[in-house]
Amino acid sequence: MKLIIGNKAYSSWSLRGWLACKQSGLLFEEVVVPLYDAEWDRRREGDEFAPSSGKVPILWDGDAVVWDSLAIVEYLADKVGRARFWPEDEAARAMARSMAAEMHSSFSALRRKHTMNVRQVYPPVMPDADVRADLERIFELWAQARARFGHGGDFLFGEFGAADMMFAPVCTRIATYSLPTPRFAAAYVLAVLQHPFMQDWIAGAQEEEWVIEKFEQPAA
Numbered sequence: 001m002k003l004i005i006g007n008k009a010y011s012s013w014s015l016r017g018w019l020a021c022k023q024s025g026l027l028f029e030e031v032v033v034p035l036y037d038a039e040w041d042r043r044r045e046g047d048e049f050a051p052s053s054g055k056v057p058i059l060w061d062g063d064a065v066v067w068d069s070l071a072i073v074e075y076l077a078d079k080v081g082r083a084r085f086w087p088e089d090e091a092a093r094a095m096a097r098s099m100a101a102e103m104h105s106s107f108s109a110l111r112r113k114h115t116m117n118v119r120q121v122y123p124p125v126m127p128d129a130d131v132r133a134d135l136e137r138i139f140e141l142w143a144q145a146r147a148r149f150g151h152g153g154d155f156l157f158g159e160f161g162a163a164d165m166m167f168a169p170v171c172t173r174i175a176t177y178s179l180p181t182p183r184f185a186a187a188y189v190l191a192v193l194q195h196p197f198m199q200d201w202i203a204g205a206q207e208e209e210w211v212i213e214k215f216e217q218p219a220a
C-alpha cells in the first residue's frame, strides 16, 4: 500500500489517514508531499492525485484507490477486521461512527481559525464564540463517550480506535493554541498526544523543513 500525505506539521486529514494505516498493522509506503509548494498545481494534476482532484490523504492499494480520511478508515477496517477500529458493542459502535462522521462534517470554525500545527505551542487565548461552541459540542461528545463506553482504557471508547483517529487533530489544536479545556478532556488529549503513533507523527513533523507562513499564526 502507498499512502500519499501532506506535511506532517499541518495536514490534519493526512494525520487521520496515516493513523488508520498505522492502526491496520499493514506495511505501507509513506509519501509526503509539501502542500502548496511551487509544484503543487502541477503535481495535483498527475495520475496519482487525480482520484481526489489533488487532495490528500490518498491510499493506493494495488488497483484500489481510496481518498478521504474516513473512507480510508473504513477501507482498512474491512481489510483487517473491524475490531482494530470500532468498538465491539453495538451501541458503542453506533456512537463511535456518529462521532467520527460528525468530526468529518463539522466544527468548521475550530478547523478554520485554529489550523493544525503540531510544531508550535502558543500562549492561551480566548477563542471566538463560534470556536467555543464547537469545543463545547466536542467536549460534550467526549464526556458522553468516556462515561458510557470509555472504562476499558484512556481513549473515547477505551482502546485507541477510529473515533480517536478522527479527533486526534482536535487534540493537537487544543495543545497548540492552549485552548480552554475541562480537566477530563485534558487527560484525554494527553493520552492521545502520548500515543506512540502520535509521537512518531510529531517527531516526523519536527524534522520537516517546509514552512507555510499562513499556518504559522497564533490564531486566524
Ligand SMILES: N[C@@H](CCC(=O)N[C@@H](CS)C(=O)NCC(=O)O)C(=O)O
Residues within 6 Å of the ligand: 006, 010, 011, 012, 013, 014, 035, 054, 055, 056, 057, 067, 068, 069, 070
Ligand atoms: N475530506 C477530505 C479532506 C482532504 C483535504 O482537504 N486535505 C487537505 C490537506 S489537510 C488538502 O489536500 N488540501 C489541498 C487542496 O485542497 O488543494 C478528507 O477527509 O480526507
